[in-house]
Amino acid sequence: MDEHSYRKPRPHLPTKEDIAQYEDVWERFPRAPQEKKLWTPAFTTGVAIIAVGILLLLIRFIFGLGSITNLSSGFPWGLWIAFDVVVGIALASGGFVTAALVYIFNLGKYSPLVRPALVTALLGYAMAAFGVFIDVGRWWQLYNPVLPWHWQGSSALFEVALCVMSYLLVLIIEFAPTVIDKLSTNKDSKLKRFAIRIRPILEKVMILFIILGVVISTMHQSSLGSIMLLMSHRLHALWFTPWLPLLFLMSAIAVGMHVVIVESMLSAKTFGRRIEMPLLSGLAKRSIAFLGLYVIIKLMDLIWADEFTMLFTSWWGLLWWVEVLLFGMVPVFLLSFKAFRRDPRWLFWISWMVIGGLILNRFNVYLFAVQAYDGWTYFPTMWEVIVSASIVAFIFVGYKYLSNKFPVLHKEEGLAKA
Amino acid sequence: MAMDRRTFLRVSAGAAGGCLLCADATLASPGKKQQDFGSNVAMLNDLTRCVGCRACQSACKSYYDLDQYGPMEGLDTPGGLSEANHCVIKEYKEGDEQSYIKRQCMHCNHPSCVSACPVAALEKQDNGVVTYDPDACIGCRYCMVACPFNVPRFEWNSAAPKIQKCTFCEERIAAGEDPVCEDACPTDAITFGTRDELLKEAHRRIAENPDRYENEVYGETNAGGTSVIYLAGVSFDKLGLRDFGEEPLPELAEKVQHGIFKFFVAPVALFGLLGLTRASNMRCDPDDEDCIEE
Numbered sequence: 054m055d056e057h058s059y060r061k062p063r064p065h066l067p068t069k070e071d072i073a074q075y076e077d078v079w080e081r082f083p084r085a086p087q088e089k090k091l092w093t094p095a096f097t098t099g100v101a102i103i104a105v106g107i108l109l110l111l112i113r114f115i116f117g118l119g120s121i122t123n124l125s126s127g128f129p130w131g132l133w134i135a136f137d138v139v140v141g142i143a144l145a146s147g148g149f150v151t152a153a154l155v156y157i158f159n160l161g162k163y164s165p166l167v168r169p170a171l172v173t174a175l176l177g178y179a180m181a182a183f184g185v186f187i188d189v190g191r192w193w194q195l196y197n198p199v200l201p202w203h204w205q206g207s208s209a210l211f212e213v214a215l216c217v218m219s220y221l222l223v224l225i226i227e228f229a230p231t232v233i234d235k236l237s238t239n240k241d242s243k244l245k246r247f248a249i250r251i252r253p254i255l256e257k258v259m260i261l262f263i264i265l266g267v268v269i270s271t272m273h274q275s276s277l278g279s280i281m282l283l284m285s286h287r288l289h290a291l292w293f294t295p296w297l298p299l300l301f302l303m304s305a306i307a308v309g310m311h312v313v314i315v316e317s318m319l320s321a322k323t324f325g326r327r328i329e330m331p332l333l334s335g336l337a338k339r340s341i342a343f344l345g346l347y348v349i350i351k352l353m354d355l356i357w358a359d360e361f362t363m364l365f366t367s368w369w370g371l372l373w374w375v376e377v378l379l380f381g382m383v384p385v386f387l388l389s390f391k392a393f394r395r396d397p398r399w400l401f402w403i404s405w406m407v408i409g410g411l412i413l414n415r416f417n418v419y420l421f422a423v424q425a426y427d428g429w430t431y432f433p434t435m436w437e438v439i440v441s442a443s444i445v446a447f448i449f450v451g452y453k454y455l456s457n458k459f460p461v462l463h464k465e466e467g468l469a470k471a
Numbered sequence: 472m473a474m475d476r477r478t479f480l481r482v483s484a485g486a487a488g489g490c491l492l493c494a495d496a497t498l499a500s501p502g503k504k505q506q507d508f509g510s511n512v513a514m515l516n517d518l519t520r521c522v523g524c525r526a527c528q529s530a531c532k533s534y535y536d537l538d539q540y541g542p543m544e545g546l547d548t549p550g551g552l553s554e555a556n557h558c559v560i561k562e563y564k565e566g567d568e569q570s571y572i573k574r575q576c577m578h579c580n581h582p583s584c585v586s587a588c589p590v591a592a593l594e595k596q597d598n599g600v601v602t603y604d605p606d607a608c609i610g611c612r613y614c615m616v617a618c619p620f621n622v623p624r625f626e627w628n629s630a631a632p633k634i635q636k637c638t639f640c641e642e643r644i645a646a647g648e649d650p651v652c653e654d655a656c657p658t659d660a661i662t663f664g665t666r667d668e669l670l671k672e673a674h675r676r677i678a679e680n681p682d683r684y685e686n687e688v689y690g691e692t693n694a695g696g697t698s699v700i701y702l703a704g705v706s707f708d709k710l711g712l713r714d715f716g717e718e719p720l721p722e723l724a725e726k727v728q729h730g731i732f733k734f735f736v737a738p739v740a741l742f743g744l745l746g747l748t749r750a751s752n753m754r755c756d757p758d759d760e761d762c763i764e765e
Contacts, residue, residue, distance in 0.1 A: 213589075
């Protein structure tokens with residue numbers, strides 16, 4: 054390929070001579086660890102919540118799921134599946150969305166957002182997998198979907214299980230360069246030399262894993278919708294549609310961008326950095342198409358199925374409107390104005406609105422609009438809520454720890470001027 | 472992240488080929504599908520003959536040693552199906568109308584639980600019985616969510632929980648014996664046989680005594696048909712046996728799932744498409760602000 058057809062990629066990698074030449078290796082990287090105070094009150098609180106969660110889980114593993122949850126035969130899936138797993142996976146889609154923007158659609162300006170989004174995705178998927186682990190009854194057999202003699206191609210859940218496991222591997226591989234960058238700043242050692250040697254090899258094959266990650270993501274994000282296609286008899290008609298897989302995929306992509314926006318703003322606050330505003334408003338602009346199309350498909354589907362009038366005749370219709378106003382209509386309207394997109398305060402709250410709407414959507418499809426039999430009801434116990442909270446806390450605590458210790462965030466001078 | 476295009480395409484093609492091969496071998500044939508259900512083992516519950524003695528229920532409990540745990544409400548009326556009650560008699564009473572209803576696994580012709588199970592722990596056997604294998608089960612409870620009859624139960628208070636439901640006494644059937652509930656029934660309300668035989672018998676009973684029965688055999692066509700079929704004197708809806716239409720319930724989900732992943736074409740095509748997008752985007756104008764490689 055012509056050497057001059059595109060700008061030279063990243064700064065070249067440090068050889069042994071390079072390292073010897075430069076005392077501060079970070080000067081040669083666009084990213085650096087933050088190295089701020091770790092144990093702030095917020096961080097300590099997070100760790101405390103995690104500790105309580107672990108204690109509760111001990112009880113769950115000794116005495117069974119019934120001991121700390123309100124799950125029942127009428128509601129075999131509750132808060133943990135709906136929130137920790139289904140919402141968690143949707144919110145963690147920022148990793149594959151930013152990777153696709155930068156490495157497939159070549160929008161290099163977004164590259165400062167890639168690694169933080171990757172860290173969020175890694176933590177999000179790790180926690181979603183953990184959420185499955187604590188929720189399934191026979192957790193010691195959780196590897197069964199990998200074994201070919203157990204494969205069951207009709208089950209959307211089988212596909213989700215395989216995809217989440219393999220995507221977690223892909224995320225770890227995508228995260229490896231960050232660890233290697235960190236290792237290459239260590240004092241000279243075998244590990245360091247290994248890291249420096251393996252870096253170029255990893256770079257050569259990385260694009261394959263990035264594309265693989267995108268493919269796997271589209272597969273399981275949509276299949277999380279397919280799971281509910283078996284429940285035509287239980288899921289309310291306003292939410293049941295053969296288009297569920299497409300709707301789940303599109304909403305995951307849109308919300309991924311807004312999670313990146315919120316994550317970037319929060320981390321700017323945590324580490325006292327400038328908000329990467331031009332990038333974030335660009336991202337917000339790109340999310341409009343997905344949000345808008347999502348709302349249009351949702352409406353068209355209801356009109357097509359002749360269920361449009363249901364939107365005005367029952368409380369379910371009201372719930373639907375709240376969901377679609379939050380995840381769709383209002384954000385699309387607001388984001389179409391430059392002034393709102395470019396104002397950090399507005400953008401922050403619009404993004405939260407999108408995230409809130411997505412959470413409501415997943416809860417509707419997996420819990421609220423699922424009709425129970427024989428008068429079963431479900432409301433999570435305090436313990437279920439605390440365990441879910443400690444999973445969220447782990448993501449925040451983990452994000453702070455990783456970006457503090459590893460070169461995740463771009464150096465500020467390298468960022469585009471606002 | 473430089474990689475020349477030819478290398479990239481070659482690697483992609485290889486990966487695609489590999490995926491196709493394994494997909495063809497496994498995902499394309501997700502278990503055998505029965506077409507003819509007539510010779511399946513079946514059970515006819517004639518609710519007009521049931522006197523509510525619950526002999527079937529206690530026979531089932533003691534045969535499978537199920538009373539070691541699990542909630543009981545009162546002496547002999549458990550709240551419903553549970554991990555300790557695979558077979559339950561409930562009473563329906565409103566005004567002059569009265570009937571008992573026997574709740575158990577319906578052993579559907581097209582079971583949603585089997586379609587849902589990610590690890591094939593639930594399987595429809597050649598004789599029509601839906602079996603459960605705890606060594607495969609991961610305890611995800613998708614079967615419970617999917618079952619239209621709300622049958623599978625989970626051992627909520629066990630550290631090593633299993634899914635529990637009526638097994639159709641598969642070992643007894645294999646040994647040429649009848650299910651325990653059928654043996655226990657003193658009024659002949661339960662009949663065991665093949666599905667064809669019992670459907671014929673059910674229609675014969677309706678024809679002989681049209682006043683006694685609702686003019687429908689529940690399970691003949693409902694949700695694609697079931698192996699456990701019912702006759703009743705009051706409408707099935709009141710007994711909690713709902714009308715699901717004649718389409719097998721897993722059909723839509725399986726069509727979508729197999730449509731998207733037929734021979735793995737879509738994911739492989741997407742992989743190739745993204746690769747090509749990447750390759751073509753690398754050649755844009757370097758002065759374009761939006762086109763900077765990292």
